[in-house]
Amino acid sequence: MKPYDIEVQRLKSLKHDKGLIELQLDALVLARAARDDGAGGTCLRLPVEHARTLMLLLKQEFAALDKLQPRSRRSGRA
Template sequence: MKTYDIEVQRLKSIRHDKGLVELYVDAAVLPRPLRDDQAGSSCVRLPVEHARSLLILLKQQLAELDKLQPRSRRSGRA
């Protein structure tokens, strides 16, 4: 598996489309060298203010999705 360092430089928008949440960002994507002490996974880095914005936007999108669910499905049970 290829691993990458992904640095989010700017959050542009977020939207829900057909069961997927799409994030539009400006990001720098670089191959990540594999180290012996790390698992083979990619790393996403973003400034704290972007993380806070992302959290707010995700909460808004999830709230909108919950409104679309019938009341019997909103209890959190799958």
């Protein structure tokens, strides 16, 4: 797996369809040079205001998805 640095510049939209959540955004994606320190994973960076917006949008989408589930499957969730 090739690691990348992803910098979110603007959130455009978030929607769910058929079990997938699709996020449209403007981002700067740069390949990361391989390092020997063990931190070889991809890194996602976004400003605090984008992170808060993303959190709120995800909560709304999950709430909408939960409403689609039968009542018996919702009751076990916290």
